[in-house]
Amino acid sequence: MTLTEDRPGRGPRGGRPRPPAGTRSPSAPRALLRWPRAATPWIFLAPVLALFGVFKFWPTLWGMYLSFFQVRPYLGNKWVGWANFRTAFHDAALRSAVEHTVIDALVTVAASAVIGFGLALLLEGPARHLRILRTAAFLPVVTAMVAVAELWNTILYPGGYGTLNTLLGHLGLGPEPFLSSPHSSLASVMLIQVWKSAPYDMVIFVAGLAGIDKQLYEAAAIDGAGAWHRLRHVTLPSLRPVTTIVITLGIIRGLRVFTEIYVLTGGGPAGSTETIVTYTYKQGIQNNQLGLASAVSTVLFLVTVLLTCLTLWWRRRKEA
Known part of the structure; x- marks a missing residue:
């Protein structure tokens, strides 16, 4: 049996020299050098995160706080607890x-996904003319919703002044009250x-x-698989993650429809197009019921988060 002697400045068995006592490990400077590199992305993201915090996160938290108060400008807010939520749930x-919002979300999510998928099948490819067609099809997405709504208001205007009703009149068909009928x-x-x-889903x-x-x-x-079998057994299974994204974004978009x-229609006629967000706007801005509007907004936010989490959970379960 032999004994190894630890020489000064060396580890056991003549290994790598030990650092003198009281000195810093060589890995410490590397860690200090890696820290600025890891912090660089957050430095560039800081302005955007600050804007999100001021204009998104803070108003959301403040709205949740106000949902428990009767908001009285210049008089001080009065604590009412769950009264605003009870009022909202008992409001016909x-x-x-809510019924209109659910119908709107279900129909628009399904129709947009199906039409977007069909357009994607037709326009997918590297050819130049396909890129031009995809760009043209995407124009409604990048156009401001107010401008789009005003354009369609001109097209669907009731009576003989609307573009579509004018065309129907030339065909011998009576004008249709597209936006003025419940x-x-x-x-x-x-x-x-x-x-x-x-077109957004198409992209x-x-x-x-x-x-x-x-x-x-x-x-x-x-x-020997035909086009239908390739679509069913290759394309659709491969697009499950993408479909989940489309459905999730569509649900959020459908629940927040407002502009x-x-x-x-302004929610009319006779409330036939009233949605949760237009109801919240009228209660908060027109009726000055900011506490009630905040309560409805809080519930809508929680429902949106819940539906998003359920969609992601369903996707993971299918992929497992």
């Missing part, structure tokens, strides 16, 4: 607005929403189609 106008106003608004949001689906391995299609074709309804 809000129940009608039976057709919500459907007309949903049509405009689909027209604007379907997401195009990105998903571009990421599918072409060898999967070649292998399916060799096995097009406010510009086109």
